[in-house]
Amino acid sequence: xxxxxxxxxxxxxxxxxxxxxxxxxxxxxxxxxxxxxxxxxxxxxxxxxxxxxxxxxxxxxxxxxxxxxxxxxxxxxxxxxxxxxxxxxxxxxxxxxxxxxxxxxxxxxxxxxxxxxxxxxxxxxxxxxxxxxxxxxxxxxxxxxxxxxxxxxxxxxxxxxxxxxxxxxxxxxxxxxxxxxxxxxxxxxxxxxxxxxxxxxxxxxxxxxxxxxxxxxxxxxxxxxxxxxxxxxxxxxxxxxxxxxxxxxxxxxxxxxxxxxxxxxxxxxxxxxxxxxxxxxxxxxxxxxxxxxxxxxxxxx
Amino acid sequence: xxxxxxxxxxxxxxxxxxxxxxxxxxxxxxxxxxxxxxxxxxxxxxxxxxxxxxxxxxxxxxxxxxxxxxxxxxxxxxxxxxxxxxxxxxxxxxxxxxxxxxxxxxxxxxxxxxxxxxxxxxxxxxxxxxxxxxxxxxxxxxxxxxxxxxxxxxxxxxxxxxxxxxxxxxxxxxxxxxxxxxxxxxxxxxxxxxxxxxxxxxxxxxxxxxxxxxxxxxxxxxxxxxxxxxxxxxxxxxxxxxxxxxxxxxxxxxxxxxxxxxxxxxxxxxxxxxxxxxxxxxxxxxxxxxxxxxxxxxxxx
Numbered sequence: 001x002x003x004x005x006x007x008x009x010x011x012x013x014x015x016x017x018x019x020x021x022x023x024x025x026x027x028x029x030x031x032x033x034x035x036x037x038x039x040x041x042x043x044x045x046x047x048x049x050x051x052x053x054x055x056x057x058x059x060x061x062x063x064x065x066x067x068x069x070x071x072x073x074x075x076x077x078x079x080x081x082x083x084x085x086x087x088x089x090x091x092x093x094x095x096x097x098x099x100x101x102x103x104x105x106x107x108x109x110x111x112x113x114x115x116x117x118x119x120x121x122x123x124x125x126x127x128x129x130x131x132x133x134x135x136x137x138x139x140x141x142x143x144x145x146x147x148x149x150x151x152x153x154x155x156x157x158x159x160x161x162x163x164x165x166x167x168x169x170x171x172x173x174x175x176x177x178x179x180x181x182x183x184x185x186x187x188x189x190x191x192x193x194x195x196x197x198x199x200x201x202x203x204x205x206x207x208x209x210x211x212x213x214x215x216x217x218x219x220x221x222x223x224x225x226x227x228x229x230x231x232x233x234x235x236x237x238x239x240x241x242x243x244x245x246x247x248x249x250x251x252x253x254x255x256x257x258x259x260x261x262x263x264x265x266x267x268x269x270x271x272x273x274x275x276x277x278x279x280x281x282x283x284x285x286x287x288x289x290x291x292x293x294x295x296x297x298x299x300x301x
Numbered sequence: 302x303x304x305x306x307x308x309x310x311x312x313x314x315x316x317x318x319x320x321x322x323x324x325x326x327x328x329x330x331x332x333x334x335x336x337x338x339x340x341x342x343x344x345x346x347x348x349x350x351x352x353x354x355x356x357x358x359x360x361x362x363x364x365x366x367x368x369x370x371x372x373x374x375x376x377x378x379x380x381x382x383x384x385x386x387x388x389x390x391x392x393x394x395x396x397x398x399x400x401x402x403x404x405x406x407x408x409x410x411x412x413x414x415x416x417x418x419x420x421x422x423x424x425x426x427x428x429x430x431x432x433x434x435x436x437x438x439x440x441x442x443x444x445x446x447x448x449x450x451x452x453x454x455x456x457x458x459x460x461x462x463x464x465x466x467x468x469x470x471x472x473x474x475x476x477x478x479x480x481x482x483x484x485x486x487x488x489x490x491x492x493x494x495x496x497x498x499x500x501x502x503x504x505x506x507x508x509x510x511x512x513x514x515x516x517x518x519x520x521x522x523x524x525x526x527x528x529x530x531x532x533x534x535x536x537x538x539x540x541x542x543x544x545x546x547x548x549x550x551x552x553x554x555x556x557x558x559x560x561x562x563x564x565x566x567x568x569x570x571x572x573x574x575x576x577x578x579x580x581x582x583x584x585x586x587x588x589x590x591x592x593x594x595x596x597x598x599x600x601x602x
Contacts, residue, residue: 012376092404103393
């Protein structure tokens with residue numbers, strides 16, 4: 001998986017700070033998560049082949065997470081896109097986009113599918129042969145979901161010595177890697193586990209923004225490799241975090257610790273702070289593996 | 302008047318090209334004309350004290366002219382603005398903004414007034430003691446207006462020798478500059494024109510984008526000091542101009558010539574051209590005083 005941070009600041013875009021948007025690449029799939037104003041310019045700036053995006057996931061309808069969406073949809077039209085585009089987000093997102101297309105008399109020449117979310121329970125909203133996406137219900141001022149991206153189990157690896165010794169016809173090798181037991185040349189059923197070993201461990205990524213501290217998400221994101229969790233404030237402004245339903249860096253770390261996350265990435269910083277390093281320091285007092293999102297930074301895992 | 306070009310390219314924002322937006326300053330009034338995506342960042346980048354904007358004029362509801370509006374309104378809220386904000390634009394603009402505020406549960410803490418336009422005739426839409434703003438009905442794919450900003454006649458200047466010789470009480474000097482005739486110390490009525498001369502010539506600015514070639518606008522913008530007229534294409538692509546209801550540089554110059562404009566500013570260039578200099582060359586074959594809008598360029602007149 002490769003995660004590219006296009007913007008990771010809260011509230012409003014500024015000359016050097018972009019609002020939330022990120023691209024997650026999994027096995028040639030390109031998923032866009034949130035789409036603050038100026039996202040399309042960030043995509044160009046970072047030379048991301050954004051016409052490859054087929055699925056956009058919007059966490060909630062505050063402007064710093066989706067004001068760039070209608071512009072991106074419009075730009076895809078001008079670039080004569082033909083590929084379907086799927087948009088996942090809170091109920092109402094379709095009305096906003098369609099109203100603007102109607103008043104501009106500018107309809108897309110590609111198919112646009114809206115998947116509007118209303119549930120307060122985690123649900124599977126996307127699945128293909130390699131990836132699943134689940135919602136992570138969050139607690140913010142308006143209806144908000146995070147998103148959990150999970151690779152599926154890949155093919156098992158053959159233990160070559162064992163498989164040859166077991167006298168299995170090569171025509172059955174693929175079935176073994178898919179986890180099926182097969183009959184060998186002597187008519188004996190061979191347990192696939194005896195001649196194969198697990199493939200590479202599937203990776204997972206959880207995006208949680210915006211939200212106040214919410215322990216309910218721990219079971220959903222348990223053992224995830226990488227968690228992006230908002231940390232709008234430092235503990236010194238914990239009262240503002242409560243008031244605005246955001247988290248502190250310490251709270252993000254507490255969630256990461258309880259969920260046994262591999263790496264915690266912090267983001268959605270308030271621009272009131274001159275530097276973002278204190279966010280890392282604060283989180284590291286609770287949880288060891290902490291990284292700081294920065295506009296333009298990429299993470300591979 | 303001071304005109305700051307924030308963006309002057311058509312279609313989509315790019316790393317180095319912004320879509321339409323400009324700020325016009327007249328006697329401490331700050332008017333924003335169009336508001337493409339990223340306008341708020343351009344305002345910050347060019348260090349414009351944008352909280353002073355009280356009136357925003359939107360030409361039409363194509364994204365490259367207004368996708369930055371809802372973000373700017375939202376940012377004003379976050380900056381705890383208290384001053385009223387007036388928005389002029391085609392019918393529908395209020396519904397777009399209000400829907401997004403409703404779904405974000407984020408209402409402005411300042412008063413927001415929408416002045417929705419539907420007329421196909423030029424009309425006076427704003428007036429104060431120093432400035433008038435009139436619409437300029439344009440011909441584009443959807444309902445579109447340009448805007449004409451006209452300073453009112455200022456105070457006349459006293460001819461000091463003449464006014465003293467006429468034996469007028471100084472208490473009446475201001476009335477004379479306002480264009481009233483007054484009675485002198487000898488009881489004789491003095492024609493104000495004999496003791497004053499006209500003040501500085503009022504300036505005017507016309508913004509015309511987007512539009513195809515439309516001669517009907519000539520009488521409305523007659524003798525205007527500065528005209529910004531779109532020139533999306535060069536003559537070599539005149540067929541595209543007709544098809545998309547845009548203008549060529551040559552057509553913009555023809556309008557400027559017929560309307561006896563002082564200076565023509567070209568803009569709204571298609572990004573298909575590697576350089577914008579040919580726009581100036583083409584327009585200058587018809588009309589002498591031509592300038593090229595560029596993002597970040599200012600014009601004082």
